[in-house]
Amino acid sequence: MSAEFKQHNNIFLVGLMGVGKTTIGRQLATALDVPFKDSDKEIEERTGASVSLIFEVEGEAGFRKRETAMIAELTAQKGIVLATGGGAILSEENRKCLQDRGLVVYLHASVDELFRRTSHSRNRPLLETANPRERLETLFNERHPFYKSIADLVVDTEHHTVKQVVKYILKRVDPSKDL
Ligand SMILES: Nc1ncnc2c1ncn2[C@@H]1O[C@H](COP(=O)(O)OP(=O)(O)O)[C@@H](O)[C@H]1O
Ligand SMILES: O=C(O)C1=C[C@@H](OP(=O)(O)O)[C@@H](O)[C@H](O)C1
Ligand SMILES: [Mg+2]
Numbered sequence: 001m002s003a004e005f006k007q008h009n010n011i012f013l014v015g016l017m018g019v020g021k022t023t024i025g026r027q028l029a030t031a032l033d034v035p036f037k038d039s040d041k042e043i044e045e046r047t048g049a050s051v052s053l054i055f056e057v058e059g060e061a062g063f064r065k066r067e068t069a070m071i072a073e074l075t076a077q078k079g080i081v082l083a084t085g086g087g088a089i090l091s092e093e094n095r096k097c098l099q100d101r102g103l104v105v106y107l108h109a110s111v112d113e114l115f116r117r118t119s120h121s122r123n124r125p126l127l128e129t130a131n132p133r134e135r136l137e138t139l140f141n142e143r144h145p146f147y148k149s150i151a152d153l154v155v156d157t158e159h160h161t162v163k164q165v166v167k168y169i170l171k172r173v174d175p176s177k178d179l
Helices: 003-008 021-032 039-047 051-075 092-101 111-118 132-150 162-173
Strands: 011-014 036-038 081-083 103-108 153-156
Touching: 003 103, 011 021, 011 092, 021 036, 021 081, 021 162, 036 039, 039 051, 039 081, 051 092, 092 132, 103 132, 103 162, 111 132, 153 162
Parallel strands: 011 081, 011 103, 036 081, 103 153
Antiparallel strands: none
């Protein structure tokens, strides 16, 4: 069993918007029979406001402050699967919490695929721009080094189904698991 997982029993999913952190995280938690947490959803429940509204009222800086407090709180738990927001790795404080307190899985897909997956939803304020594809490309270039720097495991979600990705992570967490 992986040492990072064994110590805290936590799995933290990181990666860009649309890569599947929320979708895969939920199924992974179900398969492991542990609680699933999504930092965006926790922030929304705590504030009673959507991520988009928080960005509108408090700006990105306001959202990041709430996100940092939430990541500190959630990573202090044990035995959870946590889907982070795509920008959570921007803060050094968040990176440290994630790296020290669980197994960090970097989900990866190409910018073209992320663009396809996010183009129909209106709940990602950073993509509410004239050229969301270009924005995703810029974010990928800025963030990829951060995701890589804290990842224990990098998993491609572009050429594998949600089910396959979940199975792959489960196997890496506990190779003795009979899947
Ligand atoms: N192989 C895949 N892995 C993960 N998500 C996928 C995959 N194929 C399609 N999707 C879709 O991509 C979207 C990912 O969105 P979401 O889980 O909210 O990502 P994130 O939380 O990383 O922004 C969902 O609509 C999901 O159904
Ligand atoms: O990449 C980002 O900076 C963000 C990603 C979003 O989460 P998802 O990655 O789950 O879409 C959400 O936290 C917010 O809109 C900002
Ligand atoms: Mg998400």
